[in-house]
Amino acid sequence: MQSENLISPGFADPVFQSQAAFRALLTALSEPGLIQQVAPGFAAPEGLEPATAIALLTLADYETPIWLPAALRDGPAGAWLRFHCGAALVEEPAQASFAVIDGAAEAPLLADFNPGTDQFPDRSTTVLVQCAGLAGGDIVTLSGPGIAGSRDIAPIGLRPGFWAEFSANAELYPLGVDLILSQGEAVLGLPRSTQIVEVR
Amino acid sequence: MTIHQSIPGEDTKPAYNYAYLDEQTKRMIRRALLKAVAVPGYQVPFGSREMPLARGWGTGGIQITAAIIGPDDKLKVIDQGADDTTNAVSIRRFFERTADATTTEMTEDATIIQTRHRIPEAPLTSGQIMVYQVPQPEPLRKLEPRELETRKMHAWAEYGLMQVKLYENIARFGEVTTTYDYPVSVNGRYVMAPSPIPKFDNPKMHMSPSLQLFGAGREKRIYAVPPHTSVRSLDFEDHPFRIQSWAEPCGLCGAKDSYLDEVVTDDQGGRMFVCSDSHYCETRREQGHRGTMLADASASGLVEAKS
Incomplete structure (x- = not known):
């Protein structure tokens, strides 16, 4: 068997690795804009940031359809997620519980994902946005639940108009998608409740 | 899967997964928690599991604690404010046995505080997680028994009925007579039951630096208030909210x-x-x-x- 056809391993210790990763994600989404680190040294399949792979391994299973860009879906990342999570990989963004997008890619838009319904806003998609970095870019000032006053973030590698899309998403509150920005072993949560004060 | 087997001398007993719940259940609860945190005050339905104690004894809180607890945590459990009452002692022992949890009675030391009906007097700090046991998560239930209707009322933020109830209290008794489980408005959107804490504790929820998670096992709902989130007790301009x-x-x-x-x-x-x-x-x-x-x-x- 050729090595590129092999599915790389998931968690060596699923109970404690997923618990630690979940606490990082919980803090990330309850205190938006605070960068959280997941455990280092995880070998993610090609195309997924280690933090993205760890988040999906922690949260996704047969109950949660995942949307991936076509290139990832047909590559080792898709096979890896099917095997380890048992999750269905869907082609329609609006059907997904979790989605992985490239922050710099032009499609799909945040509005293409499921924002939930007015009676069940929890059924919305959680979008993992893989970007080039979580610091060093344009400064974006956030406010909202989980933020005392305001908080600055500066991710890089996001498409032009991304913050306008995010603001439009926040307008839908309590509907809307929740974002987790990921790069390397770091994640940064941007739930729908977060407002953008200004982009500099 | 890591099997938890540290009950000495009791090899014949069933071995449980760490923190009792299986990993798929934990994932389901964890997903519900993340959505709950993203929409503060909204009640997320979840598949509440049968626990080794009766529903109504804190199974919602226990399931949340089981889904979040890890080896680095220090757990404090209180029942009506006390560390030494039946419910608190048995839940603490449950996590000592199933999760090797380090437990404490010191509010300042704890990273997770599971509580029945009180918020500790000592100020909470950033990084601490409060887990509330909730018997009735729906603040509108006594006013509208049908879930289909209360769900629409939340969806459309139709909370007039709750204001009318408070008004009728004032008209009949001269003041709002609700002294516990006093309804609050979270982040200016959802009206939420703060669980049966005395209204004395309501102001502690407002802009609290700690994360607050609520679990109702029998009613199968999870909801949350992230840190630094506005939690306003419902009142009227001429009858402002007062604590005991x-x-x-x-x-x-x-x-x-x-x-x-x-x-x-x-x-x-x-x-x-x-x-x-x-x-x-x-x-x-x-x-x-x-x-x-x-x-x-x-x-x-x-x-x-x-x-």
Whole structure:
């Protein structure tokens, strides 16, 4: 068997690795804009940031359809997620519980994902946005639940108009998608409740 | 999967997964928690599991704690403010047995505080997680018994009925007579049941630096209030929200700023008021604060004097 056809391993210790990763994600989404680190040294399949792979391994299973860009879906990342999570990989963004997008890619838009319904806003998609970095870019000032006053973030590698899309998403509150920005072993949560004060 | 097998000498007993719940259940609860945090105050339905104690005994809180707890955590469990009451002792022991949890009674030391019906008096800090046991997560249930209707009321933020209920209280009794489970508005959007904490504790939820998670096992709902989130008790401009106050301080530690329980001491009408938060009261007594009814056990020969 050729090595590129092999599915790389998931968690060596699923109970404690997923618990630690979940606490990082919980803090990330309850205190938006605070960068959280997941455990280092995880070998993610090609195309997924280690933090993205760890988040999906922690949260996704047969109950949660995942949307991936076509290139990832047909590559080792898709096979890896099917095997380890048992999750269905869907082609329609609006059907997904979790989605992985490239922050710099032009499609799909945040509005293409499921924002939930007015009676069940929890059924919305959680979008993992893989970007080039979580610091060093344009400064974006956030406010909202989980933020005392305001908080600055500066991710890089996001498409032009991304913050306008995010603001439009926040307008839908309590509907809307929740974002987790990921790069390397770091994640940064941007739930729908977060407002953008200004982009500099 | 890591099987938890550290019950010494009880090899014949079933071995459970760490923290009792299986990993798929934990994932389901974790997903619900993340959505709950993203929409503060909204009740997320979840697949509540059968737990080894009856529903109504804190199974919602236990399932949340089981889904979040890890080896680095220190767990404190309180029942009506006290660390040493039945519910608190048995839940603490449950996590000691199933998750090797480090437990503590010190509010400042704890990373997870599971609570039934109180918020500790000591100020909470960033990084701590409060887990509330909730019997009835739906604040509108007594006004509208149908889930289909209450769900629409939340969806469209139609909370007039709740204001009418509070108004009728004022019209009949001159004030809002709800003293516990006093409805709050979270992040200016959802009306939420703060669980049956006394309304004395409501202001502590507002802009709290700690993360607050709510679990209702029987009713199968999870909801949350992230840190630094507005939690406003419903009221009227001319009848502002007020918390309880007492004419006398705690009989044991003399605290004037804590929530006091009334304890009947005889059948002659004698009574005393003591802090409901046992850890707070003990800490104050250790610091030398003495209430008027604090007896000295060593002086009356009941115990040996501390050297």
